[in-house]
Amino acid sequence: MGIRERLSGNEAIAIAFKQINPDVMGAFPITPSTEIPQYFSQYVANGEVDTEFIAVESEHSAMSTCIGASAAGARAVTATSSAGLALMWELLSVAASARLPITLACVNRALTGPININCDHSDSMGARDTGWIQLYSENNQEAYDNMLQAMRIGENSKVMLPVMVCQDGFITSHAIENIELLETEKVKDFVGEYRPENYLLKKENPVSVGAYATAAYYIEAKRAQAQAMINAKEVILEVAAEFEKVTGRKYGFFEEYMMEDAEEAIVVIGSTAGTAKEAVRIMREEGKKVGLIKIRVLRPFPMKELAAALSHVKSVAVMDKAESFSACGGPLFAEVRSALYDCKTRPLMINYIYGLGGRDVTVENIQYAFESLKEIKTSGEAGETYRYLGVRE
């Protein structure tokens, strides 16, 4: 049955880490993820975990610490947000290319500037091509559940990649909601121990990590890394199926909400899905055929599965909580629209950039987006595809 609790998203991650009892945490505080290492360091001080907590002077060092620890054979975790993730940038790629299954709790916050501490996805969207698996969470429950699945995915021998578990800053990280935790013994059973085949401290088989690769080898190294990301798709579903057996909670690449006969749909990531589901529910009561897809797994990108889920829809709005300054839309729009290209029939598709820097997203905002989709469906013309939602004109 699990343990009923009420926790913030940050508490949920800290408790997941406590139950998992990783070998090393290297972390540096940054709003809004600060509470994760803060709570966790209390567990360390109280002797509730065996983790080596390494307090560092920057996020660059936090990720370096995790890389060193993971290469040595330890299970390493960290947490960060925004500029902290940006400062890790160089090391994110190092971790992924060295095939070190580090776990990072990303509490999404806007990148500077203007300076802003509130939620959008510009931090993790910027890191989407660094080779990390990215799981996104709608609420505290999903943040917790994703964290319990993260290590099983990343540490699988067919994958061996780092995993980022994202939740929305403040909206999820600081809001207290009901949650169902798994008993600690069940968590330990499910997550298991990290047993890499080779690691720096294995004295029978010394190894160098992070070697130079000339032009004669680099592209082969990247091809091998790309295969790991391809393999991750299957592993993500296997782990989700096992997780469902233990908890009864079902996870996939994305969640489909009222999509069966939907004619208009929005594609969304994170906490906005909660608001959007309410909008869909209200509009369904009014007899409108609207639906929603909430992306959980952005890397690897579930291209074929999304195409299958959206091809029958008449018009789609892809919601981006991040700019990409391409002058033609946000990052999720580019990828979702590309996913539909191979379909014989495909929906008209527009992009909404929304919620940047913590701008509140209301049910009315989402209803407005659906109204535009209806107009598009009726007229048969998408019109301007690059749009902003809730901006002052």
Place this chain on the structure above:
Amino acid sequence: MSLKAKDINENTSWKDLTLGCAIFEPMTSAAVNTGNWRTMKPSFNEEKCKQCLLCVPVCPDCAIPVKDGKRTDFDFYFCKGCGICYKVCPFGAIEFKIDDKKEV
């Protein structure tokens, strides 16, 4: 994914690289011919050499082997042709010319 660095070469498939390009043997740099980067080349005149050994420690690449307290000819598998040894030699025992033959 089981090959050792010595078995990996420019014909190796991506499927056979080690995980994350980890290396499981020591001193793999000894197997890599870096002398072919050279455009200039020193040559050793044994008759003029006084065996003062000033050239040996300044070589950034340990490309001047010493045997029984005496320097021997250059190790062109690693010599980059930087010319530092040539600058340092007080006795004109090192000549320095364009490496046209590119012999290794």
